[in-house]
Amino acid sequence: MASAESLPETFRYTEARRLGLSDRALRRLLAEGAVERVSRGLYRRTDGEQDVDLGLLEVAHRVPDATLCLVSALSRHGLTDQIPASVDVAIPRDRRVPRIESPVTWHHFARETFCVGRRSEPLGAGEEIGIYSAERCIVDMFRLRHREGAEPAVEALRAWLGRKGSKPAELMAVAHEFPPSVTPLRNALEILL
Incomplete structure (x- = not known):
């Protein structure tokens, strides 16, 4: 199973799936605050640079x-x-x-x-x-x-x-x-x- 660190800093849902991240794991990362939703189907790791529009x-x-x-x-x-x-x-x-x-x-x-x-x-x-x-x-x-x-x-x-x-x-x-x-x-x- 993929972890947040194995994902690019900004990624699409399809990219996360291709890297082996399940829907359940993505929801867990969102709940833990390791990943944030940018828009529909677009996510971003929260351990990266924070000053991004x-x-x-x-x-x-x-x-x-x-x-x-x-x-x-x-x-x-x-x-x-x-x-x-x-x-x-x-x-x-x-x-x-x-x-x-x-x-x-x-x-x-x-x-x-x-x-x-x-x-x-x-x-x-x-x-x-x-x-x-x-x-x-x-x-x-x-x-x-x-x-x-x-x-x-x-x-x-x-x-x-x-x-x-x-x-x-x-x-x-x-x-x-x-x-x-x-x-x-x-x-x-x-x-x-």
């Missing part, structure tokens, strides 16, 4: 190419004071939205530009999720200002410009991947610079 962990396991975007990503980059009620997550336009227990707002982005400015963000305990760069987030806020509002876009741009090492040319290079954002972003840069 379980909601993001669920998203990362259910959708491997999920990417933090818009206000949620701006918040992680320190470019906004807004705290979104749900996590903004981008997925490719052709991907189906999974069932998630965590509060998530899904955004479908075009597959051809999906990876522009995308990198990995560590969640702790060896887990990671995709996140867009600060530049891509600002461009997306300007591109989607009709939905997200113009003020958060300008606020993020102002905060980004105030950082040491920010390069407007790099920002505009990202904007050129998304033509509708170029003119409003250029206008805002002319006003703020």
Whole structure:
């Protein structure tokens, strides 16, 4: 019979069964507090790193190419004071939205530009999720200002410009991947610079 130590830090029910853990043993580990339930069919050992956002962990396991975007990503980059009620997550336009227990707002982005400015963000305990760069987030806020509002876009741009090492040319290079954002972003840069 498998013990909690023989399981990966985060694991699915099917993975635990494949490793020889019975339903009864899983229930016992849950009752003892050796394992905690993250979401339906997803579990985590409690002896690992404790500072892990379980909601993001669920998203990362259910959708491997999920990417933090818009206000949620701006918040992680320190470019906004807004705290979104749900996590903004981008997925490719052709991907189906999974069932998630965590509060998530899904955004479908075009597959051809999906990876522009995308990198990995560590969640702790060896887990990671995709996140867009600060530049891509600002461009997306300007591109989607009709939905997200113009003020958060300008606020993020102002905060980004105030950082040491920010390069407007790099920002505009990202904007050129998304033509509708170029003119409003250029206008805002002319006003703020």
